Amino acid sequence: MRTHRVAAVPIMTHPGIELIGKTVRDAVTDGQVHFQAVKKLSEVYPSAACTTIMDLTVEAEAFGAPVNMPENEIPTVYGRLVGDADGVASLQVPDLTAGRVPQYLLANRLCAQAITDRPVFGGCIGPFSLAGRLYDMSEIMMAIYIEPDTISLLLDKCTRFIMQYCQAIKEAGSAGVVMAEPAAGLLSDEDSVLFSTKYVKRVVEAVQDDSFTVILHNCGNTGHCTRSMVESGARALHFGNRADMPRIIAEVPDYVVVMGNIDPVGVFKQADSQEVGLRTSELLRQMSGHSNFVVSSGCDLPPLVPESNIKAFFQAVDEFNEQV
Amino acid sequence: MSEILEKLFECVEFGKINAASPYPPQLRGQDGASEYTQKALAEGFSPAEIMDTALIPAMTKVGQKFSENKIFVPQMLLSAKAMNAALVYIKPYFSSGEIRRKGTFIMGTVNGDLHDIGKNLVCMMVEGAGWDVIDLGVDVGPEKFVESVRQHPDAYVGLSALLTTTMPNMKTIIDAVRAVSPSTRFIVGGAPVSADFAASIGADAYADNPQQDVEALDRFLQERA
Numbered sequence: 177m178r179t180h181r182v183a184a185v186p187i188m189t190h191p192g193i194e195l196i197g198k199t200v201r202d203a204v205t206d207g208q209v210h211f212q213a214v215k216k217l218s219e220v221y222p223s224a225a226c227t228t229i230m231d232l233t234v235e236a237e238a239f240g241a242p243v244n245m246p247e248n249e250i251p252t253v254y255g256r257l258v259g260d261a262d263g264v265a266s267l268q269v270p271d272l273t274a275g276r277v278p279q280y281l282l283a284n285r286l287c288a289q290a291i292t293d294r295p296v297f298g299g300c301i302g303p304f305s306l307a308g309r310l311y312d313m314s315e316i317m318m319a320i321y322i323e324p325d326t327i328s329l330l331l332d333k334c335t336r337f338i339m340q341y342c343q344a345i346k347e348a349g350s351a352g353v354v355m356a357e358p359a360a361g362l363l364s365d366e367d368s369v370l371f372s373t374k375y376v377k378r379v380v381e382a383v384q385d386d387s388f389t390v391i392l393h394n395c396g397n398t399g400h401c402t403r404s405m406v407e408s409g410a411r412a413l414h415f416g417n418r419a420d421m422p423r424i425i426a427e428v429p430d431y432v433v434v435m436g437n438i439d440p441v442g443v444f445k446q447a448d449s450q451e452v453g454l455r456t457s458e459l460l461r462q463m464s465g466h467s468n469f470v471v472s473s474g475c476d477l478p479p480l481v482p483e484s485n486i487k488a489f490f491q492a493v494d495e496f497n498e499q500v
Numbered sequence: 501m502s503e504i505l506e507k508l509f510e511c512v513e514f515g516k517i518n519a520a521s522p523y524p525p526q527l528r529g530q531d532g533a534s535e536y537t538q539k540a541l542a543e544g545f546s547p548a549e550i551m552d553t554a555l556i557p558a559m560t561k562v563g564q565k566f567s568e569n570k571i572f573v574p575q576m577l578l579s580a581k582a583m584n585a586a587l588v589y590i591k592p593y594f595s596s597g598e599i600r601r602k603g604t605f606i607m608g609t610v611n612g613d614l615h616d617i618g619k620n621l622v623c624m625m626v627e628g629a630g631w632d633v634i635d636l637g638v639d640v641g642p643e644k645f646v647e648s649v650r651q652h653p654d655a656y657v658g659l660s661a662l663l664t665t666t667m668p669n670m671k672t673i674i675d676a677v678r679a680v681s682p683s684t685r686f687i688v689g690g691a692p693v694s695a696d697f698a699a700s701i702g703a704d705a706y707a708d709n710p711q712q713d714v715e716a717l718d719r720f721l722q723e724r725a
Contacts, residue, residue, distance in 0.1 A: 252613075313615075321574060
């Protein structure tokens with residue numbers, strides 16, 4: 177007999193965009209379409225919470241980075257906005273009217289107003305991942321050692337922007353924010369503390385309270401930098417599909433929620449519904465002794481995940497919870 | 501190994517690029533890979549000896565440490581940069597035939613995808629392992645791969661993708677290249693790519709990390725022999 181029910185919160189918005197017949201570009205540029213996609217998902221699936229789009233280009237675009245926006249693919253930053261100490265020194269921290277930020281805040285506000293039967297979480301990028309998009313990801317990896325002062329200043333500017341963005345997401349009525357910091361997973365635990373956690377913590381301390389939760393997502397963590405995630409102070413930690421969840425949860429205090437980690441591509445998108453059900457049931461069985469576990473996808477579900485697979489995921493959760 | 505080649509090995513292993521580089525802290529103020537390579541050549545070590553005794557073994561060790569989670573992306577990139585600082589002085593001997601290269605590897609991130617960190621790591625590691633690398637860059641379509649294979653018919657090809665939406669382009673590229681060069685062998689990799697997916701699109705190998713690219717290429721070479 178199971179002792180507690182498990183909540184299910186897959187990170188997904190693309191299935192909603194597809195359900196309302198819009199393109200990815202429509203949704204990432206128009207807050208109304210974005211909202212309609214999230215609302216549709218809340219009507220179709222019994223997710224314990226909703227999330228807005230995990231778009232890791234909004235903040236970089238606000239700083240002035242060029243963004244490639246194909247019709248049905250996730251936007252990507254290209255080029256390099258800053259490349260030296262002078263460029264970083266003169267980089268202006270944008271306000272919340274820049275780029276597509278107002279559309280994302282609109283989507284957050286509309287979702288919070290219209291979806292009242294479950295919490296809605298906004299989304300933002302983490303400081304190190306944002307800095308990597310502005311400075312070039314390969315270059316920042318070396319510059320943390322070669323030019324630490326320059327990178328420290330860049331991280332400070334990124335953090336200041338993310339802080340005000342999260343504050344606005346909070347004021348829009350969202351229950352929290354999923355902060356995606358995948359680039360920190362490319363660092364050692366010690367470097368992750370120095371170049372990511374230190375800055376994530378500033379955001380957490382500024383916005384997290386009883387009404388607003390930070391969910392720190394790091395799908396690059398294969399188990400080597402869990403300590404740095406815990407030290408952020410985020411009330412919930414979200415792990416990618418390469419993490420060994422039973423091992424991970426043993427390293428996390430039981431007052432912190434642990435979320436993860438069904439493979440969004442290899443299982444949700446590419447496997448059949450029977451396999452999705454089996455993998456979900458297996459993960460639930462492995463984690464059944466932990467009341468702080470929330471079952472989720474390992475990352476944002478990509479476009480064109482079969483509807484039957486999402487249903488199979490929720491059915492496996494239902495079957496597990498029926499045994500409680 | 502002579503002291504100077506040991507020093508060069510250490511510089512590449514720990515990412516000491518040149519004397520001015522502040523990294524790693526334990527080698528601060530000392531010469532780096534750039535200076536030690538020049539000294540080694542000046543003292544009469546052959547370029548082949550420098551490659552085979554110091555540079556290639558050092559990068560092999562770096563690849564092993566990376567695959568064992570003993571070092572991470574920043575340290576690996578700095579080692580590759582130190583290797584490149586050494587290669588500045590060694591590369592002139594490549595064209596003379598004094599140093600035998602293992603073969604040619606064509607690498608690119610597939611069309612629609614602008615991510616380059618994985619591709620860059622693979623290029624650096626493979627070059628460090630003794631291969632000529634042709635880096636086609638990011639957002640590379642079938643035509644460019646076909647053209648490059650026409651120019652280098654014995655080359656192996658590596659494809660990288662970070663987006664689920666661009667993964668299918670790997671198959672398009674493999675099919676296009678095989679239409680003109682049926683025996684060309686491919687290695688694919690990238691965060692959303694799996695061994696099953698690699699097999700399903702006809703790739704010859706899947707690499708989970710750059711060291712596995714090097715191992716796959718060495719395997720191809722043995723099979724060809």
